Amino acid sequence: MRIQVTRTGGLAGRTQRAGLDTADRSDAPHVHALAREAVAGGLRAPSYGVPDGFHYEITVDGRTVYCADPKLTDSQHELVSLVLREGTAQPVQRGLAGGN
Amino acid sequence: MRPVAHYCTIIPPYVLDQLAEQGHEPAQRSLALDLAHRAARLQAIAPTPPAHHLTRTIRDAHHLQQAPGKPVRLEGRPPARDGSVNRAYDGLGATFALYENIYSRNSIDGNWLPLDATIHYGQHYDNAFWDGSQMVFGDGDNVIFTDFTASVDVIGHELTHGVTQYTAALDYHDQPGALNESVSDVFGSLVKQYALGQSAAAADWLIGAGLLAHGVQGVALRSMKAPGTAYDDPRLGKDPQPAHLNDYVDTSDDQGGVHINSGIPNHAFYLLATALGGNAWERAGQIWYDTLTGGRLTHDADFTAFAKATVAAAKARYQDESVANTVTAAWSQVGISTT
Ligand SMILES: [Zn+2]
Numbered sequence: 001m002r003i004q005v006t007r008t009g010g011l012a013g014r015t016q017r018a019g020l021d022t023a024d025r026s027d028a029p030h031v032h033a034l035a036r037e038a039v040a041g042g043l044r045a046p047s048y049g050v051p052d053g054f055h056y057e058i059t060v061d062g063r064t065v066y067c068a069d070p071k072l073t074d075s076q077h078e079l080v081s082l083v084l085r086e087g088t089a090q091p092v093q094r095g096l097a098g099g100n
Numbered sequence: 101m102r103p104v105a106h107y108c109t110i111i112p113p114y115v116l117d118q119l120a121e122q123g124h125e126p127a128q129r130s131l132a133l134d135l136a137h138r139a140a141r142l143q144a145i146a147p148t149p150p151a152h153h154l155t156r157t158i159r160d161a162h163h164l165q166q167a168p169g170k171p172v173r174l175e176g177r178p179p180a181r182d183g184s185v186n187r188a189y190d191g192l193g194a195t196f197a198l199y200e201n202i203y204s205r206n207s208i209d210g211n212w213l214p215l216d217a218t219i220h221y222g223q224h225y226d227n228a229f230w231d232g233s234q235m236v237f238g239d240g241d242n243v244i245f246t247d248f249t250a251s252v253d254v255i256g257h258e259l260t261h262g263v264t265q266y267t268a269a270l271d272y273h274d275q276p277g278a279l280n281e282s283v284s285d286v287f288g289s290l291v292k293q294y295a296l297g298q299s300a301a302a303a304d305w306l307i308g309a310g311l312l313a314h315g316v317q318g319v320a321l322r323s324m325k326a327p328g329t330a331y332d333d334p335r336l337g338k339d340p341q342p343a344h345l346n347d348y349v350d351t352s353d354d355q356g357g358v359h360i361n362s363g364i365p366n367h368a369f370y371l372l373a374t375a376l377g378g379n380a381w382e383r384a385g386q387i388w389y390d391t392l393t394g395g396r397l398t399h400d401a402d403f404t405a406f407a408k409a410t411v412a413a414a415k416a417r418y419q420d421e422s423v424a425n426t427v428t429a430a431w432s433q434v435g436i437s438t439t
Contacts, residue, residue, distance in 0.1 A: 013359020051261040
């Protein structure tokens with residue numbers, strides 16, 4: 001399973017993106033379950049969130065959902081933390097339209 | 101039969117009464133809901149009106165990503181051992197003081213809203229935000245950011261999102277969003293300047309000084325004096341803020357670059373405050389405050405509409421024409437015409 005997380009916004013307005021492939025992970029079943037729950041609880045379009053809140057875009061095997069602080073489900077929270085912490089950081093081209 | 105319950109807010113109660121009497125179930129449900137709402141409203145109104153003074157409560161989330169948490173310092177209580185508690189407490193106080201003493205605004209909502217903050221939110225959480233009713237501070241990851249209670253201007257910034265929410269309610273995307281952000285930076289910086297007694301000339305005009313972790317190449321999150329120069333670091337990248345409309349950044353990230361393009365109105369405010377001289381919270385701050393709270397700004401105002409509103413506010417407040425002319429000149433220097 002390929003999981004990509006993009007986090008935008010925040011007080012600093014900084015965009016971070018990371019990707020993770022579960023193929024080589026010993027905890028793959030856990031991450032798969034987490035990813036399925038996170039996607040099931042996500043929105044199909046970006047939400048407003050709160051001023052300076054983080055906005056997240058989660059893509060799992062090509063399907064993208066959105067969520068925003070402070071209203072993440074537990075599995076969304078765990079998944080985005082895991083991917084941003086342990087995934088491979090991906091370049092973000094700032095200032096370009098269609099920033100994903 | 102049509103689902104009357106869905107229209108309960110627009111159908112007159114007497115019609116609902118009649119339908120309910122005739123055994124119409126959705127109407128009966130709707131009436132029951134109406135009664136419940138009315139009871140809830142009465143209950144909500146019943147508690148004593150807010151005390152007419154500053155009322156702060158700092159709570160500790162203990163690294164869970166859940167607000168509000170357990171109270172750790174109430175209004176008037178002595179400092180706690182935890183520096184984050186006291187910095188949050190003092191920052192809420194400094195923000196209240198600027199709005200109360202300078203603009204005669206009774207707290208964030210103008211009606212003595214108690215000021216609440218949650219600290220130690222989440223683990224290594226790299227952010228602070230206003231959740232619509234209170235402040236939330238993370239501890240930072242200590243790689244890029246430190247404790248978000250470190251900067252009093254950041255606290256002023258967040259609480260000003262509350263002021264904007266209760267007043268002009270600027271949309272949080274694209275140009276109105278960049279203005280929403282800029283207004284928070286302006287009053288955030290003024291909170292700091294007022295607390296330190298600094299003139300416009302002496303102020304650093306930085307947002308989030310002291311927030312960058314040790315080793316990060318930079319001085320703050322943003323610079324109103326020189327947008328685009330706050331940091332340039334291998335991990336954090338380069339400060340992307342423009343200082344002129346010609347360099348406006350079109351992006352879909354960050355709600356249309358609200359934290360990026362805020363550099364343009366930020367710089368206009370800096371130019372105005374330093375051109376007028378003296379303390380920035382006096383004439384420049386008053387003009388911005390009048391613009392934000394005057395009731396004429398629409399929620400979808402763009403840079404030009406906002407700029408024109410500041411010129412009108414300057415004319416309304418100050419007989420001396422040179423003040424409004426200085427406002428016009430400041431906007432013109434960032435590429436925005438008010439004529
Ligand atoms: Zn903000």
